[in-house]
């Protein structure tokens with residue numbers, strides 16, 4: 001017998017042409033779009049199973065942001081979690097996710113939010129401008145997961161959403177804090 005799926009809202013953010021739509025389309029519709037059509041805004045829904053529970057995930061694919069574009073309060077505050085995408089072949093797209101995260105924190109007034117850092121286009125290794133170590137150290141700094149993906153080759157795409165749901169659930173149900181010195185035997 002299945003219980004009702006939990007609803008979770010996720011925004012996919014990053015600068016232009018890093019592959020946000022390609023990742024979402026690969027995840028939800030299992031194909032890769034080679035051509036480039038700038039997105040205005042699209043919402044996709046997919047039911048995923050995670051740790052035996054069903055989640056109805058609403059994924060908002062946004063228009064590419066830059067340092068000047070205003071992140072709407074809709075994108076920034078009504079979400080359960082965020083996918084922050086850069087392209088491994090673009091250093092400036094990596095710098096942009098730091099600006100976008102700052103904007104989210106400003107909007108929400110929180111010190112941290114559930115997010116996953118995604119270095120997309122891992123198939124373009126020959127054009128790499130951002131090392132794996134740079135991605136990993138940002139993730140360590142932000143205490144969030146990091147994954148390199150290829151929407152083109154369908155590598156690690158579903159992992160993005162597993163990692164993010166895991167982070168969202170951990171943020172919603174934090175493990176009980178260890179109480180210093182005193183434990184119940």
Ligand SMILES: Nc1nc2c(ncn2[C@@H]2O[C@H](COP(=O)(O)OP(=O)(O)OP(=O)(O)O)[C@@H](O)[C@H]2O)c(=O)[nH]1
Nearest residue numbers: 017018019020021022034038039064121150151152
């Ligand atoms: N080689 C390679 N190309 C990719 C990959 N993902 C996306 N692309 C290509 O990169 C271009 C931009 O992809 P989109 O998915 O439209 O990028 P976007 O971030 O949604 O772009 P905006 O809507 O402008 O913000 C397209 O030509 C894609 O085919 C990938 O993993 N590898």
